[in-house]
Amino acid sequence: MLEVADIFRLHGPEYRAKFSTRMLPSHQRAMQDIEDCRTESLGGQLYYCAQCDQQRYSYHSCKNRHCPKCQNERANEWLQEQKELLLPTHHFLVTFTLPAELRALARSHQKTIYNLLFRTSAQALQQLAQDPRFVGARLGMVGVLHTWTRQLLYHPHVHYIVTGGGLTDDRRWVSARKDFLVPVKALSPIFAAKFRDELKKSELFPLVKAHVWRKNWVVHSEPVGSGVQAFKYLAPYIFRVALSNNRLHNLHDGQVTFSYKESATDQLKRCTVTAEEFIRRFLQHLLPHRFIKVRYYGLLSPAHRQLLQQARQLLSASTSKLKPEDLKTTKPLALLSCPHCGAPLTLLRPLTPTARAP
Numbered sequence: 001m002l003e004v005a006d007i008f009r010l011h012g013p014e015y016r017a018k019f020s021t022r023m024l025p026s027h028q029r030a031m032q033d034i035e036d037c038r039t040e041s042l043g044g045q046l047y048y049c050a051q052c053d054q055q056r057y058s059y060h061s062c063k064n065r066h067c068p069k070c071q072n073e074r075a076n077e078w079l080q081e082q083k084e085l086l087l088p089t090h091h092f093l094v095t096f097t098l099p100a101e102l103r104a105l106a107r108s109h110q111k112t113i114y115n116l117l118f119r120t121s122a123q124a125l126q127q128l129a130q131d132p133r134f135v136g137a138r139l140g141m142v143g144v145l146h147t148w149t150r151q152l153l154y155h156p157h158v159h160y161i162v163t164g165g166g167l168t169d170d171r172r173w174v175s176a177r178k179d180f181l182v183p184v185k186a187l188s189p190i191f192a193a194k195f196r197d198e199l200k201k202s203e204l205f206p207l208v209k210a211h212v213w214r215k216n217w218v219v220h221s222e223p224v225g226s227g228v229q230a231f232k233y234l235a236p237y238i239f240r241v242a243l244s245n246n247r248l249h250n251l252h253d254g255q256v257t258f259s260y261k262e263s264a265t266d267q268l269k270r271c272t273v274t275a276e277e278f279i280r281r282f283l284q285h286l287l288p289h290r291f292i293k294v295r296y297y298g299l300l301s302p303a304h305r306q307l308l309q310q311a312r313q314l315l316s317a318s319t320s321k322l323k324p325e326d327l328k329t330t331k332p333l334a335l336l337s338c339p340h341c342g343a344p345l346t347l348l349r350p351l352t353p354t355a356r357a358p
Contacts, residue, residue: 043353047345090164091227137166140299150260
């Protein structure tokens with residue numbers, strides 16, 4: 001099966017030679033890690049399967065959070081952790097999208113713009129929700145940054161899973177309607193204004209044209225029931241990179257073909273680009289070093305866990321009502337088993353890493 005690592009190994013040297021002076025060190029490191037992942041470069045263990053009478057090599061993973069082979073297994077762990085936060089109430093999925101005119105600025109100043117996107121969108125939603133005409137209370141919010149479209153184009157936005165109600169200042173639980181949280185037409189200008197005011201504090205503000213602040217910024221809200229399915233929907237985005245290996249179809253004459261699902265029709269289609277363009281699209285979704293792409297606000301903020309417990313008590317329920325399988329995406333991978341017959345493997349010896357390419 002074709003992998004991102006294969007494309008990097010074959011076309012990465014040419015890409016680095018052409019753009020090395022403009023590439024971030026983190027991008028070069030990610031490419032190297034992905035190329036080396038689960039190869040003899042990182043070492044590993046040699047096992048023996050008695051049933052097959054064969055030796056099996058198991059190489060170490062690179063653990064880079066942008067590697068297609070390293071992150072998917074962590075989704076279930078994160079989902080299980082959310083059971084401690086998920087309140088027994090209805091939820092909404094609210095999405096804030098950065099205008100197209102700001103995408104070039106965001107790509108060049110990712111940490112600054114992504115932080116502002118998180119902070120101002122969360123503030124805008126909390127502010128409007130606390131209006132007594134709508135909820136009149138503090139919400140609980142989990143936000144996840146997402147930067148790509150299905151064709152790997154750059155499209156930064158934040159998804160929030162939001163409680164369908166909140167805690168008032170006098171510690172009462174107030175529920176929102178099942179089908180309506182806040183008016184997005186009112187939320188959009190609040191979001192834009194807060195982003196503008198925060199950006200004014202930086203040297204980047206003069207780079208934005210005035211008409212950007214007058215246009216309608218895209219905000220979308222929809223009910224998602226108990227929130228379990230929404231968490232399942234977001235979990236892969238947290239631990240999956242822009243494109244998984246199973247979407248790659250072929251690499252031929254310097255052209256990469258991958259599949260994507262068209263959102264309007266839900267039909268599976270294919271996209272073919274040059275290897276250079278594929279690498280460029282992939283790398284633009286790598287996050288800044290140590291950037292936190294999942295953030296908690298309001299009742300779900302670590303600083304407000306006491307309020308969260310009060311809300312849970314007021315709702316007279318417990319997250320223990322969730323079945324263990326409710327927050328699970330895939331079965332965990334079997335450990336130390338033969339990939340051919342499934343029999344237990346016996347460790348023969350560790351494998352020393354080889355020298356990595358400079």
